[in-house]
Amino acid sequence: xxxxxxxxxxxxxxxxxxxxxxxxxxxxxxxxxxxxxxxxxxxxxxxxxxxxxxxxxxxxxxxxxxxxxxxxxxxxxxxxxxxxxxxxxxxxxxxxxxxxxxxxxxxxxxxxxxxxxxxxxxxxxxxxxxxxxxxxxxxxxxxxxxxxxxxxxxxxxxxxxxxxxxxxxxxxxxxxx
Numbered sequence: 001x002x003x004x005x006x007x008x009x010x011x012x013x014x015x016x017x018x019x020x021x022x023x024x025x026x027x028x029x030x031x032x033x034x035x036x037x038x039x040x041x042x043x044x045x046x047x048x049x050x051x052x053x054x055x056x057x058x059x060x061x062x063x064x065x066x067x068x069x070x071x072x073x074x075x076x077x078x079x080x081x082x083x084x085x086x087x088x089x090x091x092x093x094x095x096x097x098x099x100x101x102x103x104x105x106x107x108x109x110x111x112x113x114x115x116x117x118x119x120x121x122x123x124x125x126x127x128x129x130x131x132x133x134x135x136x137x138x139x140x141x142x143x144x145x146x147x148x149x150x151x152x153x154x155x156x157x158x159x160x161x162x163x164x165x166x167x168x169x170x171x172x173x174x175x176x177x
Contacts, residue, residue, distance in 0.1 A: 013033075014030075014032070016033075017030055017031060017032050017033050018030050020033060025045070025049070027045065027046065027047045027048075027049065028045060028047075028048070028049040028050065028051075029047075029048040029049060029050045030050055030051075031049075031050075031051050032051055032052055032053045033053065034053060034054060035051055035053070035054070035055045035056075035057070036055070036056045036057070037057045037059075038056075038057070038058045038059065039057070039059045040059060040060055040061045040063070041059040041060055041061055041062060041063035041064055041065070041081065042059070042063070042064040042065070043057070043059055043064075043065050043067075044064075044065070044066045044067065045066075045067040045068075045071070046067060046068045046069035046070070046071065046089065047069045047070065048069060048070045048071075049067055049069075049070075049071050050071070050072045050073070051072075051073045051074075051077075052073065052074040052075035052076070052077070052095065053075050053076075054075055054076045055073060055075070055076065055077045055078070055079075056077070056078045056079070057078075057079045057081075058078075058079070058080045058081065059081045060081065060082040062082065062083065063081035063082050063083060063084065063085075063101075064081070064083075064084045064085075065079065065081045065084075065085050065087075066084075066085070066086045066087065067087045068086075068087055068088045068089035068090070068091065068127070069089045069090070070089060070090045071087055071088075071089070071090070071091045071092075071093070072091075072092050072093065073093045073097075074093060074094050074095040074097075075095045075096070076095050076096045077093060077095065077096065077097045077098070077099075078097075078098045078099070078100075079098075079099045079100075080098075080099070080100040080101070080102065081100075081101055082101055082102035082118055082120045083101045083102065083120035083121065083122050084101065084122040084123070085099060085101050085122065085123045085124075085125075086122070086123070086124045086125070087124075087125045088124070088125055088126045088127035088128075088129065088145070089127045089128075090127055090128045091125055091126075091127070091128070091129050091130070091131075092129075092130045092131070093130075093131045094130075094131060094132050094133040094134075094135070094151070095133055095134075096133060096134045097131050097133075097134070097135045097136075097137070098135075098136045098137070099123060099125075099136075099137040100137070100138060100139060101120055101121060101122055101123045101139045101140075102118045102119060102120040102121075102139055103118065103119055103138070103139060104116055104117070104118060104119075105117050105118065105119055119139070120139060121139040121140035122139075122140070123137060123139065123140070123141050123142070123143075124141075124142045124143065125137070125143045125147075126142075126143055126144045126145035126146070126147060126161065127145045127146075128145055128146045129143055129144075129145065129146065129147040129148070129149070130147070130148050130149065131149045132148070132149055132150050132151035132152075132153065133151040133152070134151055134152045135149050135150075135151070135152070135153050135154075135155065136153070136154045136155065137149075137155045138154070138155065138156050140158075141155050141156070141157065141158055141159070142158040142159070143155065143158070143159045144158075144159055144160050144161035144162070144163065145161045145162070146161055146162045146176055147159050147160075147161070147162070147163050147164070147165070148163075148164045148165070148176065149165050149166070149170060150164070150165065150166030150167070150170075150173070151166075152166075152168070153165060153166050153167055153168065153169075153170040154167075154168045154169050154170060155169070155170045156169040156170065157169070157170075159172070160172075162175050162176045163175055163176070164176060
């Protein structure tokens, strides 16, 4: 039996996820399980927050993740926050996106990178922006409002409002009208 494109089990699973969301993430619209949230810092999210399945959100001890209203994060995304990441309102994040506000310091040869510490710099993603499939956003980046980041782009520097960017590293293709 099919219900609107879902099998019977899938329909029950979505209902379970909806109930789970309303118990543990009250302002959110739906948090689809499974999801892995490791929160040692601060996690704030707005109304109608939605996630797909198999997302991973890591917030370290001094990290703060702020997600605005009506944000949708699709499947298999990873957000790693050691300092501060702010995602504005009405942002759409496609599947398999990686956002990290830190990386490991590079120590001398034959040293363990896990022992060298982290370099951090905050990230912000402006309202009404859209990150396409497989996008990577690295530390210190500010993405403006109404920005479109094309699929497979690696964003290494800040992007102004209304820009459309793509490539590795991401470059401005044109501006939205």
